[in-house]
Amino acid sequence: MPATIAIINADILPMIGEGKFQALAIEGNAISALGSNAEIQALCDDTTQVIDADGNTVMPGFVESHMHLFLGAYSSKVLHLPGVEGTESVTKAICEFAAANPDESLLVAQGLGYEAFDGKRDADRHILDQICPDRPLLIQSSDFHNGWANTIALTEAGVLHGRDVGSGSQIELDDDGVATGVLTEPPAVSTVQSLGAHGGREVLGLEGVEPAGTVTRDQREADKSLLRAGLNHCAEHGITTIINMDGNVYQADLLREIEAEGDLNCRLELPYHFTPGEPDENLEIAEQMRRDLNSDMLWCNRVKFFMDGVMDMGTGFRVQDYPDQPGHKSEPLHAPERFAEVATELDKRGFQIAVHAIGDGAVRTVLDGYEAAHKANGPQGNRHRVEHIELHDPADRPRFAELDVVASFMPPHPPGCGDFPVEPLASIIGKDQWPDAYAWRTLKDAGVRVCFSSDWPIAALPPLTGIDIAMTRETWAADQKDERLTFQETLEAYTIEGAYACHREDKIGSLEPGLLADIVILDRILTEGTAAKASVTTTICNGAVTYQK
Structure with missing residues (x-):
């Protein structure tokens, strides 16, 4: 069968292996071959769509490991004030x-x-x-x-x-x-x-609740239109897989309709959001979502929790007192014993768990729950995750790798990165704990799997922007450790490591024959120094062109 799409004259970054390739072929929704221009052109006929990369970088589509699609799309309609003082x-x-x-x-x-x-x-x-x-x-x-x-x-x-x-x-x-x-x-x-x-309704999934009262047909269509706009925005920036950390049945239904209508142009996982105080029987809602969302383009195999708030307002749960609030540590949103019980049950059922944990106390509580599940069920291979990890206690560091926990970070979040000023958060963290804050390199060196994302709309969506921010992150003091990953590791954190973090590395995240054709073409050769100026010219998801500049 001839290639349906061929990309030639490319600088291919496959994210796996040592091979050097100029071109690749797609048949249907999968990559069929990588090779030289001549080898790939031999697989083409008059029906093949040939895309000339003009010598520029071709790489796997970006995996957005943590974002809020509905709220992000809505944010395009509002006033943005980052940096306004x-x-x-x-x-x-x-x-x-x-x-x-x-x-x-x-x-x-x-x-x-x-x-x-x-x-x-x-x-x-x-x-x-x-x-x-x-x-x-x-x-x-x-x-x-x-x-x-x-x-x-x-x-x-x-x-x-x-x-x-x-x-x-x-x-x-x-x-x-x-x-x-x-x-x-x-x-x-x-x-x-x-x-x-x-x-x-754009925030209800973030809270884990359903719309109150009846949503009219016109309102549903308006919400779907907004979600489509968000999906198109993601495709424009080379994103082919979204882990949408909103989780409610209403949004699941809207996305199922969008998929049935042929407009789902990014892969998307939607979790069930388990809120504090929910009864065990609500886990059956997660089971129903898993049954309803089960395609390669739209699925649910995750349950999301919030364990704390944010340190700026003193709602992040810490092991030690806040430096500016003696006697105050905040507290976890889920009682530790209760979280351990629910985590153990979810782990037994094969769900992946992802928990928002900002403070080191919240991170410890989550790891305690994962450890309880591990002891009760044995290693299940579920790759549970901790989201954000703005602070962690060194005593808990080895537990990430021991429990096969993925560290999910957002490069635009550390103070001084992206739109976030150094102060007041650096002082709220406290200088004594700076070595344990946003510790990408430290956890990576401890054998922890690390994925990167934006947390859109909390920070700018484009992965290329995130890559540049990750590579230009500065320390807050001359004696502070540089927590940056290497350029290659950073690219992996947005591609193959993101695929690993959502159990899809056998399907996406790298460019190999047999894997699904999720590909991005850039307007230049991507290097550490060019990420800030680079842009996407073509995005391909599941073998179909979803964006072309």
């Missing part, structure tokens, strides 16, 4: 955005630093009322965990006098029982997000 600058940006969007039911600004209002730690509703008194306004923090709302937004959302939003989250109230405007953690933020065009 000072009350005057914030005010100007919001007023211009409001004037340009007169019909928005909720004005949303994202990515604001915690001390952007002239050093004030939290913006109360009165500050926001001065900026925007007559339209609902929600500002989300740079880590997306927290937010600030004005009075009219709190009033229209029905939370001006507070509401129970569950453990680990709160609508902050003043001494008179009136909301200050500070919203801590996603469940509190979502009360105001419900005023937006998509009714807050």
Whole structure:
């Protein structure tokens, strides 16, 4: 059978083996051969689509190991404030955005630093009322965990006098029982997000809950349209596999419909999100999602947890006290004994577990749960994961490799990388613990499998941007260890290691005959020094061109 697609004149990075190749052939949805231009052209006929790479890099499609598709797509519609500092600058940006969007039911600004209002730690509703008194306004923090709302937004959302939003989250109230405007953690933020065009549905998977009430057909179609826009944005940046860390049945249903309609142009895994306090019988929802989502393009074999919040707001769970808050360590969102029980059951059922754990106390709690599962069930090969690992205790370091746990990092997250300033987070971590923060190299050298991602929309989506950030990361002090990986290891963390982390290295993540044809073509030869300027010219997923510049 002739090749359906052939790529010639390429600098191929297969991510595996030592071979040097100029060209490759695709038959159907799989790679059929790699070789010289002449060898691959011999496999072509008049029906073959021939793509000339013009001497540039051809590599496996990027595996986005941790992102939030629905929220990321929604973020393209809002005001972005990373790097905006000072009350005057914030005010100007919001007023211009409001004037340009007169019909928005909720004005949303994202990515604001915690001390952007002239050093004030939290913006109360009165500050926001001065900026925007007559339209609902929600500002989300740079880590997306927290937010600030004005009075009219709190009033229209029905939370001006507070509401129970569950453990680990709160609508902050003043001494008179009136909301200050500070919203801590996603469940509190979502009360105001419900005023937006998509009714807050774009964040429900992140919280692990389903839409309340009936979603109309028009609303469903609008949500699907937004998801399609997000998928197209991913394809534009060379992403062929998405681990979408949102997890609810509503989003699973939308994605199944998109796949049936032929519009799923990236592979996607959607987990079930197990929230604090859920009963064991809810694991059957995860089982149903696994039965419903079971193709090479869309699947579920993962359960997601949040073990803590973020260190910026003191909700990250730590082993030692916060340097600026003596006596405060925060606490885990799941009781350790309860998490160990659920992890053991999920491990026995063959689910992969992924847990958001920022502080070293949260990381330890997760590893304790994985160890309990390992002792009860023996080695199952499930490759459980810890997400973020902004801080870990050296005593826990060997346990990652011992328990076959994948370390899932986001290169744009360390203070000083991407849009995140060094302060105040570096000081919140504390200099004594800098050696244990964002320790990519340290864990890699300890034999831990490492994958990279963006956490979009918390940070910029393009993997090429992430690669550049990973290679240009700077230390916070001259005596601090350089935690960067090598350039080759960084590329692997976005490709073959990402495939390993989602149990798909036998299908994707490298360029080999017989593997699925997930491929990206760049506009230049990719090197450590060219990643910042490189762009994607063609993306191929499952043997089909999903983006062409």
